[in-house]
Amino acid sequence: MTYILVINAGSSSIKYQLIDMDNEEVQAKGLVERIGIEGSALTHTTVGKEKFVLKKNMPDHGAAMLEVMKALTDETYGAVKSMDEIQAIGHRVLHGGEKFTQPSLVNEKVLDGIREYIELGPLHNPANIKGIETCMELMPGKPNVAVFDTAFHQTMPDYAYLYGIPYEAYKDHKIRKYGFHGTSHRYIAMQIQNMLGREDLRIVTCHLGNGSSLAAVKNGKCIDTTMGLTPLEGLVMGTRSGDIDPAAIPYLMKKYNMTAEETVNYLNKKCGVLGISGVSSDFRDLEAAAKQGNDRAELALQMFTYRIKKYIGAFVAAMGGVDVIAFAGGIGENDGEVRKACLEGLEFLGVSIDEKANLSRGEADITAEGSKVKVLVVPTNEELMIARETKALAL
Ligand code: ADP
Numbered sequence: 001m002t003y004i005l006v007i008n009a010g011s012s013s014i015k016y017q018l019i020d021m022d023n024e025e026v027q028a029k030g031l032v033e034r035i036g037i038e039g040s041a042l043t044h045t046t047v048g049k050e051k052f053v054l055k056k057n058m059p060d061h062g063a064a065m066l067e068v069m070k071a072l073t074d075e076t077y078g079a080v081k082s083m084d085e086i087q088a089i090g091h092r093v094l095h096g097g098e099k100f101t102q103p104s105l106v107n108e109k110v111l112d113g114i115r116e117y118i119e120l121g122p123l124h125n126p127a128n129i130k131g132i133e134t135c136m137e138l139m140p141g142k143p144n145v146a147v148f149d150t151a152f153h154q155t156m157p158d159y160a161y162l163y164g165i166p167y168e169a170y171k172d173h174k175i176r177k178y179g180f181h182g183t184s185h186r187y188i189a190m191q192i193q194n195m196l197g198r199e200d201l202r203i204v205t206c207h208l209g210n211g212s213s214l215a216a217v218k219n220g221k222c223i224d225t226t227m228g229l230t231p232l233e234g235l236v237m238g239t240r241s242g243d244i245d246p247a248a249i250p251y252l253m254k255k256y257n258m259t260a261e262e263t264v265n266y267l268n269k270k271c272g273v274l275g276i277s278g279v280s281s282d283f284r285d286l287e288a289a290a291k292q293g294n295d296r297a298e299l300a301l302q303m304f305t306y307r308i309k310k311y312i313g314a315f316v317a318a319m320g321g322v323d324v325i326a327f328a329g330g331i332g333e334n335d336g337e338v339r340k341a342c343l344e345g346l347e348f349l350g351v352s353i354d355e356k357a358n359l360s361r362g363e364a365d366i367t368a369e370g371s372k373v374k375v376l377v378v379p380t381n382e383e384l385m386i387a388r389e390t391k392a393l394a395l
Pocket of ligand 1: 209210282
C-alpha cells in the first residue's frame with residue numbers, strides 16, 4: 001500500500017481522495033462543505049462501505065480537516081487504522097504564477113511563493129495555503145506537494161502569453177496569460193501519448209465542465225490555451241462570459257451601476273450559457289429546454305460550441321496541423337451533442353466523427369473511418385494526476 005491523500009481546498013470547502021498508488025485506485029473520498037458558514041457538513045465514502053454524513057459546525061479549515069481525519073480512521077466508515085498509513089499529501093493549488101513551472105515539495109519558500117500569487121488568485125490561493133498549513137500542523141513530518149493549475153501552461157512562448165499592452169505591465173505587474181486546468185490538460189495529453197504510443201503529437205485538449213478551457217499541446221508541451229490572467233478569458237462557460245471587448249466593461253459598470261468588483265463577479269457568475277439562456281448553467285437543463293423549443297437555450301448552446309470550434313481552428317493553425325482532438329470534463333465526457341456541434345464543419349481539416357460511437361459515454365474513440373484526425377473522449381482525473389506528481393516528488 002502506498003497511500004496518498006489528495007486535497008482540493010476551496011474558500012469554504014475541502015474535497016479529498018485517498019488513493020492507493022500501488023494500483024492507482026481510490027480507497028476513499030469525501031467533501032466538507034460550508035466551512036465557516038452555518039450548516040457545515042462532511043460527506044465521506046470509503047469504497048465498499050456505507051456513506052458517512054456528519055452535520056456539525058466547522059468554523060475553519062483546521063476543524064474541517066480534523067473531521068476528515070476522524071472519518072478516514074473511523075472503525076466503521078474509515079479506510080485506514082491511523083493517519084500514519086498515509087505517506088504523503090498532494091494539494092491542488094490554483095495559481096503558481098511564473099515561479100512554479102512544476103509541482104513542488106512544500107517548504108516555507110514554496111509557501112511564500114504561493115502567497116506571492118494571492119493577488120492573482122484571490123479566492124483560491126488563500127484557501128489552498130490554509131489546506132497545506134492545516135495538513136502540516138495535523139500531520140507533522142508528512143511530505144506535502146503543491147500541484148499548480150497554471151504550471152503546465154508555463155511552456156507557452158512569450159508571443160502567445162503576452163497581452164497587447166505595454167511591456168511594463170507585464171514586467172512590473174506580471175499581467176499576462178497564465179491558463180488554468182493545467183493538471184487536467186496534462187493528464188489528458190499524457191493519456192493520449194500512452195494510448196497511441198508516441199509523443200510527437202499535435203493535440204487540442206478540450207476540458208469542458210462548469211469551467212471550460214482548451215489547450216494546444218504540441219509534442220507534450222502546451223503552446224497556447226484559452227484562459228488568461230484569470231479563468232475568465234476564452235470560452236463561453238457555464239456562468240463565465242469568456243472573451244469580451246474590455247471596453248464593454250466600463251459601459252456595463254455605468255449601465256448597471258456596478259463597482260469593478262461587482263462587475264468581475266457578474267462576468268464570472270451571471271454570464272455564460274446561464275446569462276444567455278436565462279435557464280441554467282447545466283447542459284442537461286439547457287438541452288431539455290432547447291428540445292422544448294426554448295430559443296435562448298438553443299442560442300446558448302450554439303454560442304458555446306461555436307466558440308470552441310473557433311478556438312480549435314486557431315489552435316490547429318498555431319500548431320501547424322492537428323493529430324488528435326480530445327474531449328474531457330462533465331460536458332466533454334457525457335455530451336455527444338456538444339461534441340458533434342463543436343466539430344461540425346471541420347471536415348476540411350480532416351476531422352469526422354462516428355455518430356454511433358459518439359453516443360457513448362466515458363472513454364471512447366469516436367473517430368470516423370477515414371478521418372485523418374483522431375477524435376477521442378478521455379475522462380480526466382486531476383486527483384490521480386496530483387497523486388502521481390506527489391508520489392514522484394515525495395516518495
Ligand atoms: P467542474 O468544472 O465543476 O469540475 P464538471 O467537469 O463536473 O464540473 O462538469 C459539470 C457540468 O457537466 C455540469 O454543469 C453539466 O453541465 C455537465 N454534465 C454533466 N453530466 C452531463 C450529461 N450527462 N450530459 C450533459 N452535460 C452533463
